[in-house]
Amino acid sequence: MINSIAKLLSILNSGTDPSQISLGFAFAMVAGLTPFFGVHNLVVFLLVMVLRVNLSAFILGTAFFSALAYGLDPLFHVMGLKLLTWDAMRGVWTDMYNTSIFKVARFNNTIFMGSIVFSVLLFVPFVLAGNLLIRKYRKHILSYVEKTRIVQAWKATGMYRMYQSYRDLRSRL
Amino acid sequence: MKWIRWRGLVAFFIVMAVVSAFWFIFIDGIIERFIEKKGTSIVGAKVELEKADLSLFPLGLTLTGLQVTDPGSPMRNAVEAGRIAFLMDGMNLLLRKVTIDEMTVSGVRLNTPRKSSGAIEKPAPGRHEEPPFITFSIPDVDEVLKKEDLESIRLAGELESRVKEDREKYEKALKSLPDEKRIEAYEERFERIKGKAKTPAEIFAKANDLIALRDDIKADAGLVKTLASDVGKTASYYRERVEFASGAPARDVKRLTEKYALTQQGLMNLSKVFFGGQIYAWTDKVLMWRERVDKVSRVYKAEPEVEVKPRGRGADVRFPESDPVPDFLIRKALVSVNIPSGDISGEVLDITGDQQITGRPIKFRFSGTRLKGLDSMSLIGEVNRVVPEAAKDFARFDVKGYRINDFILSEGGSLPIAFRKGLADFSVNANIRDFKLDAALNAALSGLDLAAGKADEKNPFLRAAGEALSDVKGFGLNAAVDGTVDNYGLNISSDLDQVLRESAGRVVAKKAALFQAELSEEINSKVAAPLSQAKAQLSSITGIQKELDERGLLMDRLIEEITKNLQVKGFKIPGLPF
Numbered sequence: 001m002i003n004s005i006a007k008l009l010s011i012l013n014s015g016t017d018p019s020q021i022s023l024g025f026a027f028a029m030v031a032g033l034t035p036f037f038g039v040h041n042l043v044v045f046l047l048v049m050v051l052r053v054n055l056s057a058f059i060l061g062t063a064f065f066s067a068l069a070y071g072l073d074p075l076f077h078v079m080g081l082k083l084l085t086w087d088a089m090r091g092v093w094t095d096m097y098n099t100s101i102f103k104v105a106r107f108n109n110t111i112f113m114g115s116i117v118f119s120v121l122l123f124v125p126f127v128l129a130g131n132l133l134i135r136k137y138r139k140h141i142l143s144y145v146e147k148t149r150i151v152q153a154w155k156a157t158g159m160y161r162m163y164q165s166y167r168d169l170r171s172r173l
Numbered sequence: 174m175k176w177i178r179w180r181g182l183v184a185f186f187i188v189m190a191v192v193s194a195f196w197f198i199f200i201d202g203i204i205e206r207f208i209e210k211k212g213t214s215i216v217g218a219k220v221e222l223e224k225a226d227l228s229l230f231p232l233g234l235t236l237t238g239l240q241v242t243d244p245g246s247p248m249r250n251a252v253e254a255g256r257i258a259f260l261m262d263g264m265n266l267l268l269r270k271v272t273i274d275e276m277t278v279s280g281v282r283l284n285t286p287r288k289s290s291g292a293i294e295k296p297a298p299g300r301h302e303e304p305p306f307i308t309f310s311i312p313d314v315d316e317v318l319k320k321e322d323l324e325s326i327r328l329a330g331e332l333e334s335r336v337k338e339d340r341e342k343y344e345k346a347l348k349s350l351p352d353e354k355r356i357e358a359y360e361e362r363f364e365r366i367k368g369k370a371k372t373p374a375e376i377f378a379k380a381n382d383l384i385a386l387r388d389d390i391k392a393d394a395g396l397v398k399t400l401a402s403d404v405g406k407t408a409s410y411y412r413e414r415v416e417f418a419s420g421a422p423a424r425d426v427k428r429l430t431e432k433y434a435l436t437q438q439g440l441m442n443l444s445k446v447f448f449g450g451q452i453y454a455w456t457d458k459v460l461m462w463r464e465r466v467d468k469v470s471r472v473y474k475a476e477p478e479v480e481v482k483p484r485g486r487g488a489d490v491r492f493p494e495s496d497p498v499p500d501f502l503i504r505k506a507l508v509s510v511n512i513p514s515g516d517i518s519g520e521v522l523d524i525t526g527d528q529q530i531t532g533r534p535i536k537f538r539f540s541g542t543r544l545k546g547l548d549s550m551s552l553i554g555e556v557n558r559v560v561p562e563a564a565k566d567f568a569r570f571d572v573k574g575y576r577i578n579d580f581i582l583s584e585g586g587s588l589p590i591a592f593r594k595g596l597a598d599f600s601v602n603a604n605i606r607d608f609k610l611d612a613a614l615n616a617a618l619s620g621l622d623l624a625a626g627k628a629d630e631k632n633p634f635l636r637a638a639g640e641a642l643s644d645v646k647g648f649g650l651n652a653a654v655d656g657t658v659d660n661y662g663l664n665i666s667s668d669l670d671q672v673l674r675e676s677a678g679r680v681v682a683k684k685a686a687l688f689q690a691e692l693s694e695e696i697n698s699k700v701a702a703p704l705s706q707a708k709a710q711l712s713s714i715t716g717i718q719k720e721l722d723e724r725g726l727l728m729d730r731l732i733e734e735i736t737k738n739l740q741v742k743g744f745k746i747p748g749l750p751f
Binding site: 042045046048049050051052073076077080081084085090093094097098100103104106108109110111112114 | 175176177178179181182184185188189264267268269486487488489490491492493494495496
């Protein structure tokens with residue numbers, strides 16, 4: 001837990017562009033909240049790898065949102081069931097059901113439908129809010145956080161030193 | 174800032190390649206476990222697979238060493254298949270539809286022993302009890318009476334206490350009703366009133382007194398008659414019950430004789446005793462497998478339907494398909510079965526749980542010729558769920574020229590029977606429509622060398638039956654199964670019944686008569702006391718009824734007398750009640 005917080009702080013305190021971090025968390029939200037083994041997540045991984053998204057944020061976020069998904073599954077089931085049995089959408093769903101790619105994606109599963117709609121709807125607001133919060137954090141809280149014991153302790157660890165060396169190496173490349 | 178990370182694309186493909194390699198390494202195990210898990214849940218006993226081998230180009234699967242435990246006998250496999258191989262339609266598989274054009278199933282063996290139990294739950298008891306096993310010896314009467322609930326004793330005991338209770342009740346009621354003294358008092362009162370009246374005022378007063386007296390007597394007579402009627406009905410009911418209870422010993426004797434001693438009637442159905450258990454077991458087994466097959470049947474609907482999954486996995490909503498394809502379909506399975514007589518080959522067509530979509534039933538056809546010890550055999554049938562609410566199944570199984578060698582029909586028990594040699598032809602026809610089951614077995618056995626009974630048998634019946642059966646060279650057997658799949662009956666007739674009836678009938682009749690006489694004496698002696706008590710109590714109730722009737726009669730006479738003495742007959746003054 002402490003390690004995770006320290007990693008989060010490390011990501012936030014790094015010089016990485018806020019958009020890359022918030023995009024990493026936003027993609028993690030999609031990958032973590034939706035059923036993990038699905039075709040849609042291949043697309044998410046491809047985007048995460050190809051776009052200059054912060055991978056640490058994505059990995060940390062995926063772990064966090066996957067744990068959160070266990071608690072939210074009942075909500076996603078109800079949302080998905082409402083959507084999939086909504087008369088107004090019946091024609092659309094029937095057409096999609098008869099299209100290979102959607103069927104392979106298992107869109108007709110209530111948890112999948114609920115979670116994908118939930119995470120896609122929140123995607124853009126999440127990125128924008130993330131950007132804003134990271135900037136505010138760096139401007140107002142960073143100096144205070146740097147002095148906290150947890151950050152000091154984190155900086156004293158071998159893992160942090162290894163991370164620093166890796167960053168130096170990357171900046172030289 | 175650059176937003177594209179081209180090296181990431183390379184990394185993505187490397188990761189995908191690694192994941193695919195891992196998937197391909199582990200997929201065989203995953204398929205193996207899936208088949209075992211799914212099969213076990215359908216069969217209700219362990220389904221095991223030695224190996225599954227998936228090939229990608231062309232897309233196909235080979236299963237080796239499939240064992241399906243017999244749920245009714247967990248130490249045996251109902252079916253064992255050496256090798257199952259098939260190709261799959263890749264596009265349909267992506268849509269989660271398994272479509273197999275042709276499957277080859279070879280090395281199939283039936284009813285093979287297992288090394289360990291394949292039970293996952295306690296085997297369900299057979300739907301039918303074994304037909305009563307006849308011991309051919311008559312038990313001791315005292316022992317029979319100790320363990321049997323006798324209707325005669327129960328009825329006589331109940332009757333005695335109930336009649337006694339009612340008699341006491343009526344005696345008490347009788348005491349509270351007007352008795353002879355009260356009637357005498359009425360008579361005296363009547364005598365006093367009926368003297369001569371001269372003046373009109375005296376005449377009216379006399380008439381009023383007589384009417385008041387008559388009303389009093391009528392009220393009392395009403396009470397007496399009501400009780401008399403009640404007592405009469407009760408007495409009549411108890412008379413019927415006593416008569417019924419008196420017949421109970423005879424009924425008990427008949428029932429117990431039929432149960433414990435062979436009767437001529439029992440002898441008529443001995444073939445059911447010998448063959449019934451086996452036929453029930455076969456029928457139950459077929460019905461059990463039919464039930465298991467139905468577990469995979471699904472009703473396709475043209476409306477969206479919600480298919481609930483286990484907790485945490487949501488629910489799949491199924492929508493109508495423009496070109497519906499079954500979730501699982503094997504168009505043709507070529508099966509080769511090894512039986513001790515040789516190989517039987519056959520095919521099963523259109524195996525699917527979605528017959529409504531294909532519009533075709535599952536059909537199977539097996540046959541074998543030039544087999545060892547068997548001229549020919551054939552099995553054809555159909556499992557039809559095209560209209561799910563009107564299921565129709567049929568099967569026809571024919572065996573010709575089956576050479577019997579040391580077949581034991583009944584090993585233990587009092588009358589072991591074994592066919593040393595013989596020739597059998599038999600055919601089975603079975604139809605199930607909705608829930609109605611109708612099946613017939615016809616068998617003809619000839620050239621028999623039959624061994625029956627024990628060499629040192631002392632029981633005269635068993636000795637006679639054994640000798641008679643040993644001389645049998647051939648017989649016919651007809652069995653009919655009729656009823657519903659949950660509750661069916663079995664009728665069996667055979668030439669053997671006639672043989673046994675003729676040979677051992679006299680021995681049975683003599684023994685049964687002896688048992689019956691002893692039983693009758695014992696039961697009658699047990700029932701006599703309570704029954705005679707009940708009769709005595711009933712006689713008291715009848716006495717009460719007589720007494721009440723007499724009182725009622727006396728009161729009626731008095732009322733009649735009073736009415737005659739009313740001199741104002743036909744005279745009516747407005748406002749007066751007469």
